[in-house]
Amino acid sequence: MSQKVVVIYSGGMDSFTVLNKALQQGHEVSALSFNYGQRHVRELDVAAKVCKDLGIPHKVVDITAINGLLAGSSLTDDIDIPEGHYEESSMKSTVVPNRNMILLSLAIGYAVSEGASAVYYGAHSGDHAIYPDCRPEFVRQMNVVSQLANYEPIEVVAPYLDVDKNAILADGLRMALNYADTWTCYNGRDKACGKCGACVERLEAFAANGVKDPLPYEA
Template sequence: MTEKAVVIYSGGMDSFTILNKAKQEGYELYALTFDYGQKHKKEIEYASRVCAELGIDHRIIDITAINQLLQSSSLTSEKDIPEGHYADDNMKSTMVPNRNMILLSLAIGYAVDIGASKVFYGAHSGDHAIYPDCRPEFVEAMNAVSQIANYEPIEIVTPYLKGDKISILADGLAMGLDYGKSWTCYNGREKACGKCGSCDERLEAFRLNNAKDPLAYETDV
């Protein structure tokens, strides 16, 4: 019997890589995309298209009610989204309080419900500086909890926890993935802005892999 796994799939390049990696490894995948009140739905649209194309069971979960509790983040409020690199202090405003613990808890519950043994998500070392819920100690603690929170132990899998965006992209390019099917920009306009932290990190990864990003950008990149 094929092993079932849940993937927290935002539609961004990290989770896009993980989704495809897990599929190629032979898992029967169940993708979860969460609408938690982020400023745009562009990533969700990309996630839907990819899952339909790959024939992956996909659920978009509306948890927008929690948005009223998470107004300190620039991703879920009227605050301006900062520009620059993730190493900059101003990028801390993109931290959504407790986001990954919330999403992982829901994904673990879903995994138990459908008889899956694993939950995949895209934490990586490039996020460690400003996102505590992407750091190894958080993943280890959540993994320990997920072993005892239900009758069925669930493993949280983070294939790129010790890697960065550059190595994630290198892995995906080696798999032949088309990153034009992923959306990373914090702004949900027709083209990616090329200026926000997410675009900056994505473009850096393409440069350092000597590859061209297939997405269209508002700026000359």
């Protein structure tokens, strides 16, 4: 059944797929992006272009003022971005403390104000080991809290919670999505670096699906 939903949309390939899945399910979608001081702020430009092309409402919220409270992540601080495959020992530095709880809280409030019934976001099984706020138990508990926090119950939906990036890409390819309209690299340069954990995981997903990644890479 069609409903009004808010999609937390970073501009990356996971949230891009979630956004289009919600649209193809017939929902009335509003996209919500956040500038939290991430190095790869380029993803927000990509998100804006996609929303303009799709003709859907898109808000970008500047929450950089909270960075003084959330130190220690290589995505926001002057710390080298780790390279190589996603492994807890190296990729833990990319964790932004409490990020998804903060973003979901803001998105839930926006959903209430917009008369929406759900908030969608792109947590998936490939992130479970690294990011605590992408784990099933976190999503389930946030959904419980979201039903209680306002007079209007808002459902928290993570359609790819139990599958990895390979499966997300496979679903997007079935929807004929153009992944040139995404940005994944943690470095915000002209081309994707091809070396950071996000790039490596992305390239592995394309290889697993037998498709060439349309993004240009430095190496």
